[in-house]
Amino acid sequence: MREIVYSTVKLKPEQRKMIEAYAEVYEAGEHGPEPKLENVNILICGPVTTVELNAMKNLRFIQCVYAGVDALPWGKIPANVVVASNAGSNADSVAEHAFALLLAAAKRILFFDSRVRDGDFEIVGESRMLHGRRLCVLGMGAIGSRIAEIAKAFKMHVVGYGRSLRSVAAVDEFYTQDSIDAALRGSDYAVVALPLTKHTQGLINYERLGLMRRDGILVNIGRAPIIVKNDLIRFLRENPSFTYATDVWWNIQNPSQDSDVYSLPNVVSTPWVAGAASSRETYEEMLRLAVENVVRYLRGEKPLNIVRHEDYR
Amino acid sequence: MREIVYSTVKLKPEQRKMIEAYAEVYEAGEHGPEPKLENVNILICGPVTTVELNAMKNLRFIQCVYAGVDALPWGKIPANVVVASNAGSNADSVAEHAFALLLAAAKRILFFDSRVRDGDFEIVGESRMLHGRRLCVLGMGAIGSRIAEIAKAFKMHVVGYGRSLRSVAAVDEFYTQDSIDAALRGSDYAVVALPLTKHTQGLINYERLGLMRRDGILVNIGRAPIIVKNDLIRFLRENPSFTYATDVWWNIQNPSQDSDVYSLPNVVSTPWVAGAASSRETYEEMLRLAVENVVRYLRGEKPLNIVRHEDYR
Numbered sequence: 262m263r264e265i266v267y268s269t270v271k272l273k274p275e276q277r278k279m280i281e282a283y284a285e286v287y288e289a290g291e292h293g294p295e296p297k298l299e300n301v302n303i304l305i306c307g308p309v310t311t312v313e314l315n316a317m318k319n320l321r322f323i324q325c326v327y328a329g330v331d332a333l334p335w336g337k338i339p340a341n342v343v344v345a346s347n348a349g350s351n352a353d354s355v356a357e358h359a360f361a362l363l364l365a366a367a368k369r370i371l372f373f374d375s376r377v378r379d380g381d382f383e384i385v386g387e388s389r390m391l392h393g394r395r396l397c398v399l400g401m402g403a404i405g406s407r408i409a410e411i412a413k414a415f416k417m418h419v420v421g422y423g424r425s426l427r428s429v430a431a432v433d434e435f436y437t438q439d440s441i442d443a444a445l446r447g448s449d450y451a452v453v454a455l456p457l458t459k460h461t462q463g464l465i466n467y468e469r470l471g472l473m474r475r476d477g478i479l480v481n482i483g484r485a486p487i488i489v490k491n492d493l494i495r496f497l498r499e500n501p502s503f504t505y506a507t508d509v510w511w512n513i514q515n516p517s518q519d520s521d522v523y524s525l526p527n528v529v530s531t532p533w534v535a536g537a538a539s540s541r542e543t544y545e546e547m548l549r550l551a552v553e554n555v556v557r558y559l560r561g562e563k564p565l566n567i568v569r570h571e572d573y574r
Numbered sequence: 575m576r577e578i579v580y581s582t583v584k585l586k587p588e589q590r591k592m593i594e595a596y597a598e599v600y601e602a603g604e605h606g607p608e609p610k611l612e613n614v615n616i617l618i619c620g621p622v623t624t625v626e627l628n629a630m631k632n633l634r635f636i637q638c639v640y641a642g643v644d645a646l647p648w649g650k651i652p653a654n655v656v657v658a659s660n661a662g663s664n665a666d667s668v669a670e671h672a673f674a675l676l677l678a679a680a681k682r683i684l685f686f687d688s689r690v691r692d693g694d695f696e697i698v699g700e701s702r703m704l705h706g707r708r709l710c711v712l713g714m715g716a717i718g719s720r721i722a723e724i725a726k727a728f729k730m731h732v733v734g735y736g737r738s739l740r741s742v743a744a745v746d747e748f749y750t751q752d753s754i755d756a757a758l759r760g761s762d763y764a765v766v767a768l769p770l771t772k773h774t775q776g777l778i779n780y781e782r783l784g785l786m787r788r789d790g791i792l793v794n795i796g797r798a799p800i801i802v803k804n805d806l807i808r809f810l811r812e813n814p815s816f817t818y819a820t821d822v823w824w825n826i827q828n829p830s831q832d833s834d835v836y837s838l839p840n841v842v843s844t845p846w847v848a849g850a851a852s853s854r855e856t857y858e859e860m861l862r863l864a865v866e867n868v869v870r871y872l873r874g875e876k877p878l879n880i881v882r883h884e885d886y887r
Contacts, residue, residue, distance in 0.1 A: 357704050367670075368671055369845065370675070370688055371683070374678075381746070382829045382845040386852065390666065410727055531682075532696070540700060540701050
């Protein structure tokens with residue numbers, strides 16, 4: 262009996278064919294037969310509901326199209342199901358967005374553009390250099406590594422923090438495990454590029470924000486709940502020269518409820534667009550890599566990016 | 575008799591001492607004796623008026639503190655006066671600003687930040703990647719070379735255009751002299767990093783703008799008059815997906831008169847702050863290098879950055 266693959270996202274015809282060489286393929290929302298969820302062995306998602314997941318009694322492999330797997334309903338995924346993220350699939354796009362946010366804050370692009378539109382060319386205050394500054398990259402996966410590489414081209418002093426010691430050419434200092442305070446201390450800038458796991462939730466609190474320079478910039482292209490929201494709001498209010506530049510939000514379903522953050526003057530905001538959401542090209546690359554990984558699994562090879570259940574439950 | 579050095583900008587005490595080892599030093603606006611302008615042999619500027627320059631009958635060397643020398647009153651500078659620019663002194667700062675403008679436009683930071691502040695998280699339109707895109711760097715001096723280096727870290731295809739063929743590791747293609755059309759053709763992005771000379775004034779006209787992609791981005795951190803203003807306005811009106819992101823302006827004394835450009839929706843503006851104007855650190859580095867070059871001259875060594883009179887008159 263052939264494996265049953267169910268995808269909650271639309272596949273391209275050639276991608277579907279690649280999988281059909283090994284398995285039956287069903288796509289959500291398409292015309293034609295729907296699979297019985299209890300027969301599904303392999304799930305490609307995208308969004309998936311708890312109800313759907315509950316019904317998949319014969320599930321063995323989940324391939325997430327998104328880079329992060331934190332939004333999966335982990336309470337409903339049996340321990341024997343192999344779960345693969347799509348880490349790295351959007352690394353270039355997200356790393357570029359991190360620098361767009363960092364540079365917008367450092368060079369005060371929003372402040373100046375708005376004044377110039379009012380005909381006001383008076384030059385007030387100080388812009389900040391990247392050159393020579395201490396940049397702490399929190400999370401040294403594919404995105405963090407790309408950020409570090411680009412930072413070296415800007416001649417920054419790059420400090421990496423990650424779960425395990427990695428050899429990353431672009432990093433001047435590396436910290437791991439419990440040494441996050443040493444990584445953050447004295448940093449001019451920091452970028453949150455960590456996955457959201459039970460270990461990283463709330464990692465950045467008031468005390469850790471205080472380790473950075475008072476005129477620092479904190480960029481978040483990872484996940485909002487890695488930062489304790491109320492601690493951040495208090496810190497931003499107390500330190501008007503500090504800037505929080507973010508693409509990610511606490512209220513996933515309705516981020517407009519995060520107005521207590523985005524209405525602050527020292528916040529630069531984008532609406533969760535660093536990856537695929539506003540780049541068709543990035544989404545297509547993510548889909549391509551997700552399908553490749555499913556084919557890897559179907560061939561009996563070890564898929565890339567297998568995540569540890571215990572990090573998420 | 576000792577040489578007379580006159581500086582229209584304030585020197586630091588230690589910088590003054592470095593020069594005093596070789597010459598008498600006078601600073602504009604300081605208490606104490608003023609030099610007779612006719613005795614001045616070496617001018618460090620900053621701004622300088624035509625009247626002042628006219629009076630300096632014994633001038634032999636001008637050291638400009640700014641990177642560009644286009645604002646000097648060239649009609650009043652005798653051909654035997656050696657003029658040194660301060661090219662390269664602000665290269666890191668200006669190159670960073672170029673990427674701040676490019677990324678703000680590519681990732682639509684102004685558009686999205688403004689919407690998020692209104693509570694609107696709807697994702698519309700496409701953001702643009704730097705990765706893999708063709709970036710044409712017009713002007714391969716110190717600033718252009720730094721831009722090219724950083725662009726390679728973003729994995730861009732970098733096309734250089736300059737007066738003379740240079741070996742620049744970071745450039746994938748190099749064009750010179752009359753081949754600017756070939757350099758611009760098909761470019762996603764271009765950065766103007768040329769000096770303003772009689773050769774570069776009006777170099778970018780309507781036809782050359784049309785060589786770029788219709789959804790392209792043109793960044794200007796060089797000088798505004800390198801672009802034909804009315805041609806640019808027409809092109810921006812006809813191509814709403816094209817973005818002009820600029821730090822420099824046509825009306826030097828009163829840039830608020832350039833509202834025909836900065837009021838357009840597809841323009842990102844900063845008020846001439848890429849270099850020293852909003853960075854004390856950058857200004858101090860520029861002053862340090864200017865003084866070093868004056869000392870070089872006083873020691874009888876050849877100064878750096880000597881410009882050709884014929885390029886400016």
